Amino acid sequence: MAIAKAERLMNLALCLLGTRRPLTKRELRGSIEAYLQTDTANDEAFNRMFERDKDDLRELGLIIETVEGVDGEVGYLARRDSNRLPPITLDAEEAAALGLAAKVWQQARLAGAASGALQKLRAAGMPVAEDPYDTPGHSALEPRIPVHESAFEPLMLACRDRRPVVFDYRKANAARPEQRQVEPWTLECWRGHWYLAGWDRERTAERVFRLSRITGRVRLRSGAFTAEVPDHVTVRETVESWAGETANGTARIRLRSGHGYPLRAKALSTRADGDGWDELEIPYGHGLDAWLVEFGPDVVVLAPEELRADVVDRLRAVAKG
DSSP states (O other): OHHHHHHHHHHHHHHHHHOSOOHHHHHHHHHHHHHHSOTOOOOOHHHEEEEEEHHHHTTTTOEEEEEEETTEEEEOOOOOOSSSSOOOOOOOOHHHHHHHHHTTTTTTTTTTHHHHHHHHHHHOOOOOOOOOOOOOTTOOOOOOOOOOTTHHHHHHHHHHOOOOEEEEEOOOOOOOOOOEEEEEEEEEEEETTEEEEEEEETTTEEEEGGGEEEEEEEEEOOOSSSSSOOOOHHHHHHHHHHHHHHEEEEEEEEEEEOHHHHHHHSSSSEEEEEEEEEEEEEEEETTHHHHTTTTGGEEEEEOOHHHHHHHHHHHHHHHHH
16 A cells, blocks of 8 residues: 555656646546546545645645646646755865765675765766775775674664664673673774674663674664663773773783784884794783784783783683683
8 A cells, every 4th residue: 555655646746747737636637547546436535635645745845836727727736946956066075075985885785875876976967986086096095894794784773773672692701692682872893893882781781792793683672772872972982992992001912923913003012022922012901801812822911910811711711612
């Protein structure tokens, strides 16, 4: 029924936009198939349907004029100049931003929508470049936001629509995943990994979840949020802290030569330790133990002792499966 009504409204709008003179209800009734299917003997039913359709089109923004003819019969039309959107103008910076935004999402399912939007703008005469700073064979700006996790799209929609979600989550030091009920706030990308910040209902506290550790399907739930959503700055700081970006101390590690370049980039000091190893002093904050585990046998924690113990515990949990 919804599809039939949408088709009927579309046909009515095309008729009103395509005519050069006002069309009477009688003419419209004879031109639109959905109206032809109404009982020809029941004018009252047709009139109610037509008036509803006309009101719906006006609600959608179509400007429909009512014109009385010389014979006193009322006609309807929608002038194209009255229903045309104002011209879209973009300066060089705006055009560049649109082109770069489309490139950012090329690895996600948003790529089709971004590409389609650019094509429509170009078709309308907008000079939107993929990269206005392009030189043959090179591009000055090549932004990338990799999105490989299947949980990204449903979580993005849940953040947008303020919908609670349920998913299974495996912590780095856990052998099995646990179910989490979360009110999602926002998604943030740090060091090439996506994180979800939100309110954990069971723990009644804000938490951050790494998308790559979400197992199975993300299920949307109905109902309103129970916790207040903080502003973006607060959420970003939470993600930054739980991702290990906020350091409140330093740690000493041994790192195998030729490995761990992300760690080397953050090192406060580096010195050769012999036998193919280097000793590094790096910032130490929440989440560093989970990051160090990812480097496996190429990293040995020297200090502090609590960080070393946390890394050992995580490695043992991984070994147990």
